[in-house]
Amino acid sequence: MTDNDGLRAIGSLPTQSRRKTYEHVYRALRHALISGRIPEGTHLVETELAAQLGVSRTPVRDALRRLESDGFVARGTAGGLWSRGIGPDEIADLFLVRTELEKLAARLACERAKPEQWAEPRSLIAQMGAAIDEFGLGSEEFGEIHLAFHTSVYRIAFGNRFAGLLDNYLLQCLDVAAELSYRDPACALPAVQQHEELLAELSSGDVSRAVAAAEAHVRRSADDAHRASTDTTLS
Incomplete structure (x- = not known):
């Protein structure tokens, strides 16, 4: 494989993108890195990425800086940026944070929700x-809706203002965790069924059931992520 073979996995920017160009570029690159469509150790060249995505170099440069800060990209000893994998310890820590956040959100949502608020999720x-x-299942489109589902639960739990603060960074953990979990669709349990079961418990009015369901949901996601990671390593 040449340095840039993995870049062909990224599609050009949709004409009717719902996101700002920078945000789309960031998410498209991150998704390709997490899913393995851009393999670890790929040389990431601004001009080539910009041409592949059909955008200028500026949003690509900004996205790469953010990805470097996030730990998905690293600078080589001789210069240049290279894709970086996610290790087992990092995956474990990510899901540890997500577990605690989801359990708290489940408890508060179950306690605070008005019946009509469950219509959105x-x-x-x-x-x-x-x-x-x-x-x-592993698409960016699915990822956006999956994140919107959990964000809607957080708004019920924490209110719009604090949920907005979470969205600035902590919800990125959830977004990355989901991409890890669903990067190998063959390994994942049915996503719709998982979320239907979770929502049934969250809206049950029984806090202990809601918290247990949230914890089980994250545990299944973690298992899927570790399984997909192991399969990718072995392949």
Whole structure:
């Protein structure tokens, strides 16, 4: 494999992108790095990435800086940026943080929710199924809806203001965790079924059941992520 073979896995920017160019570039590159479509050790060249994505070099440069800060990209000893894998210890820590956040959100959402507030996450589960059918489980489109589902639960739990603060960074942990979990669709349990079961417990009014369901949901995701990571390493 040549240095840049992995870059061909990234599609150009959609004409009707719902996101700012920079955010789209960042998410597209991060998704390709986490999913292994850009293999570890690939040389990431600004000009080539910009041409592949159909954007200017500026959003690519900004996205690469952020990815370097996030630990997905590293500078080589002779210069240049290279893709970096995620180790087992990092995956474990990521899911440890997610477990505690999800348990707290489950407890507060179960205690605070008004019945009509569950309509939004229920609708998003239906959209998850449609995204899987059209784009696939490991797609960016599915990832956006999956994140929106959990964000809607956080808004119920924490309110709009604090959920917005979480969205600035902590929800990125959830986003990355999901991409790790669903990068190998053959390894993952049915996503729609998982979230239907989770929502049923969150909206049950029984706090202990809601917290247990949230913990089990993250544990399944962690198992899927570790399994996918192991399979990728062995392949």
